[in-house]
Amino acid sequence: MSILPVAKLPELPPDNSMLYRKFGREVANYFSGSPLNRVSFLRTDHKFLGAAFTHPSARFLLVDNLAPLVHDTKPPRLAWSTRAEIAPVIASNPFEKTEEEVIRSYNSDLEPQPIVLFLGLDEKDTFSSAVGVETRQTETESAFSFNSFSGSPYFAIDVTPRGNGAIAAKARALVKASTAKGLLFYGNARSMNLSAPEAAVYGQARGLFDWNARNPFCAGCGQPTLSVNAGMKRTCPPTDLAGVESNGVPKDRRPCETRKGVSNLSFPRTDPTVIMATVSADGTKVLLGRSKRFPKHWYSTLAGFLEPGESVEEAVRREVWEESGVTVGRVVIHSSQPWPFPANLMIGAVGQALPGKGEDIFLGHDPELEDAKWFTMDEVRRALQYETAGIGDPVREGYKEGDLRLPPATAIANQLISSVVEGFHELTQSKI
Known part of the structure; x- marks a missing residue:
């Protein structure tokens, strides 16, 4: 009877602190221990996100109905896509505009773009060294850097086809093309056979995609919400360009309490x-x-x-x-x-x-x-x-x-x- 290999748990390095000497090594459980630096404070910086998204070393995890794209191996390995491979669905840089500009240009008549999550920077080439995935295209390709931060940028993209529009059709085509390469969307993530670093990264992506999918409407006023902040926030736009002629003035939407002061209604829940x-x-x-x-x-x-x-x-x-x-x-x-x-x-x-x-x-x-x-x-x-x-x-x-x-x-x-x-x-x- 075939038994899948047991995944190893993440292991934190020892140190010489008083806490370590008294209590020993900190226990790290599966789905924790991500090797990526989330640099969460940069998710609002569209210049950083745009530069990371367009850099040749950027890699993208495709997720369809919360299932990650993986290599059909035992155990499975996450399959990372290049920007060229995702271009049929996301041809332009989704982070060209600031968050404020994205909100001002909200148009509920348009088919929504797939959500792109920024997962973090792989500062130590963890995935390329651990599972044989090349994060750079050529020997001479320079590493991504922004201010004092450097490392390969990692993203996740929700390619779940929704509706019958043009973007949904492109998503279906990308899903089909990915599986035609011998890859598969791993629908049994609860079996916990991914490597610990990959499980942590996938867990981050899964949780955020699920939250975004469950919150298409505002809990305060019931109007449609918009994903911003690289997938980490949903906002209730104050205006809408639906039905407005080109260069026209956006229409005001109904008032909403979430637009006043600080509100946690639009952030992921745990x-x-x-x-x-x-x-x-x-x-x-x-x-x-x-x-x-x-x-x-x-x-x-x-x-x-x-x-x-x-x-x-x-x-x-x-x-x-x-x-x-x-x-x-x-x-x-x-x-x-x-x-x-x-x-x-x-x-x-x-x-x-x-x-x-x-x-x-x-x-x-x-x-x-x-x-x-x-x-x-x-x-x-x-x-x-x-x-x-x-x-x-x-x-x-x-x-x-x-x-x-x-x-x-x-x-x-x-x-x-x-x-x-x-x-x-x-x-x-x-x-x-």
């Missing part, structure tokens, strides 16, 4: 979620649960959304009690994981149950879990060694029916479970 490994009061067992959608014998850590006016620690205690009936005392933050499905930040924690009745399991509060159990450290340790896989992955050869199955190493749940098996709760308690 939904915080707590996910936690819960250990018994004596530290010898781990609480794991399973939902109805899990494969047989597959268990994981508990998780849930953070509510307004609630701290991370409070959310951990509430979610564990609501889902399993177990009462948690002390909570310690472990690590976090961006989860672009569609826009979650998984805040990983370790909690310890209170002794006695605090460890009693009761599933009558919240029907989310089908089952919850306390597993010994030895049971969990063995499963970590032999029985980890994604939800849709087949069991490994030699699997014994009934044995515990756990999420793969690329899931933060696995990292939390591994941490308590290795004594994270003992170390943190001794430092309090």
Whole structure:
């Protein structure tokens, strides 16, 4: 039975700081650890964006219905396109105008252009050295630089065909041409088999494209919005050129609260979620649960959304009690994981149950879990060694029916479970 290779996690370099000496290496989870410098403060600089977009070393990730273009390999590799290859869809520089000029020229009658995201600068040629992708066209080609920043510019383009206009037709043709080269749009990104650097970059692109697609209308007034700021902002234009003759005066749109002062209605949202490994009061067992959608014998850590006016620690205690009936005392933050499905930040924690009745399991509060159990450290340790896989992955050869199955190493749940098996709760308690 074929099992896809397990992707490696990002690894942050050690340092000699006091924090590193006391707490060790920082945990970095899958979908984090992007090698690109986002230089986010330059997304409003159209001169920077325009120069980066038109530079020969610029590379573009095509995304169709949130699926990235990849090489058909095992594991898959992101396929980066050149500006010449994307020219049929985006022939001109989309960043020629300032944000203010783009807003003033808004015309709701025109077919919208594909959204172009600026992902960042690859300052160390990470992708070319890591996966064999050439970021420069010739040996003599100069690197891109702007002020004190340099590196190959990386973008993502949403080529999802929408509607029946000319631009949609060009997008369909580009999608067809890309797959004709033997490439494919990878629709199973949740299997988490991309390399860690590529997963982080794709996660950034996926989250932003999904947010843009979900917010075509203003939450304040219901009128159509416009993507600006290299895909990182949607604005509600005050005027519209629809139906206006050439060189005519734009028509005023209805008033909108988002145009007054500072408003977060037009910026990407991230939904915080707590996910936690819960250990018994004596530290010898781990609480794991399973939902109805899990494969047989597959268990994981508990998780849930953070509510307004609630701290991370409070959310951990509430979610564990609501889902399993177990009462948690002390909570310690472990690590976090961006989860672009569609826009979650998984805040990983370790909690310890209170002794006695605090460890009693009761599933009558919240029907989310089908089952919850306390597993010994030895049971969990063995499963970590032999029985980890994604939800849709087949069991490994030699699997014994009934044995515990756990999420793969690329899931933060696995990292939390591994941490308590290795004594994270003992170390943190001794430092309090």
